[in-house]
Amino acid sequence: MVHLEVRGRNAWVIPGVIESRGRPGRGGDMASHPVRVAVLGRPGSGKGTQSARLARVLGVPHISTGELLRAEIEQGSPVGRRAQEYVDSGQLAPDELVLMSLSRRLERDDVTRDGFVLDGFPRTIDQAVALDTLLAPHGLDAVVELMVPEREAAERLGARLVCPECGRSVSRDQRSGLCDHCGTVLARRTDDDADVIKRRFDVFESETRPLLEWLDHNGRLVAVDGDRSVSEVTRRVIAAVQAVLEHQRSSAP
Ligand code: ADP
Numbered sequence: 327m328v329h330l331e332v333r334g335r336n337a338w339v340i341p342g343v344i345e346s347r348g349r350p351g352r353g354g355d356m357a358s359h360p361v362r363v364a365v366l367g368r369p370g371s372g373k374g375t376q377s378a379r380l381a382r383v384l385g386v387p388h389i390s391t392g393e394l395l396r397a398e399i400e401q402g403s404p405v406g407r408r409a410q411e412y413v414d415s416g417q418l419a420p421d422e423l424v425l426m427s428l429s430r431r432l433e434r435d436d437v438t439r440d441g442f443v444l445d446g447f448p449r450t451i452d453q454a455v456a457l458d459t460l461l462a463p464h465g466l467d468a469v470v471e472l473m474v475p476e477r478e479a480a481e482r483l484g485a486r487l488v489c490p491e492c493g494r495s496v497s498r499d500q501r502s503g504l505c506d507h508c509g510t511v512l513a514r515r516t517d518d519d520a521d522v523i524k525r526r527f528d529v530f531e532s533e534t535r536p537l538l539e540w541l542d543h544n545g546r547l548v549a550v551d552g553d554r555s556v557s558e559v560t561r562r563v564i565a566a567v568q569a570v571l572e573h574q575r576s577s578a579p
Contacts, residue, residue: 360441361386363567367472369526370479371552377445379560387436390445393493394427395419416517416525429460449534468570469541470563472552483523487512
């Protein structure tokens with residue numbers, strides 16, 4: 327967990343990473359305008375956990391397209407009914423469905439005022455282009471790739487349980503059977519069985535790998551080693567985002 331230490335009036339510090347002034351909970355000068363960050367990585371790379379932590383530090387909403395689709399499925403909405411077979415089988419849901427759900431979320435006041443950390447979108451070059459159009463004239467400020475070897479990611483997914491209520495994940499090793507946060511009975515995600523995990527990895531290589539190469543080629547990608555402790559990865563993600571935002575600020579006209 328990253329701790330914000332309050333130092334005097336309106337000043338705080340995230341040890342070793344960000345030192346700034348402004349409203350606690352927002353990343354310093356990053357508070358002066360909406361901050362829009364996307365976190366990408368293969369299934370099991372820790373996108374959900376790290377995006378939630380980054381969003382808390384920046385004081386912006388965490389938006390996961392996987393969570394949005396699972397919520398639509400849970401509600402039995404028209405989008406959910408059409409998305410279910412894709413989510414259950416580990417394939418990408420059609421862009422039209424994901425964009426319908428995502429664009430509704432991006433229109434809300436918290437997002438237009440503060441920005442967001444987007445988790446699991448874009449996953450293809452087409453989705454990146456669609457997102458640029460949705461966000462125009464100001465696109466994403468930073469795109470972070472969490473790099474974790476496939477074997478480690480597969481182990482994590484095979485060992486995880488999730489809270490159906492608040493979405494937190496825990497490793498089965500530490501299982502009490504109940505969510506530490508809200509007390510709900512933990513469950514296995516339906517797409518965390520071995521065949522579906524394999525399909526999700528294949529989709530990542532065929533669909534998302536070209537996007538990562540494209541973003542990298544355009545100088546828009548920051549890679550972070552995700553094969554470390556949760557807190558260490560968080561520290562590095564925050565440092566990476568901070569560096570990108572500072573670079574943008576210093577090179578702005
Ligand atoms: P993971 O990245 O570990 O597979 P997510 O919760 O991010 O888990 O996504 C779960 C599923 O939701 C995906 O396998 C896919 O079916 C669907 N999904 C999520 N994001 C997208 C997206 N950007 N485009 C298409 N489908 C998506």
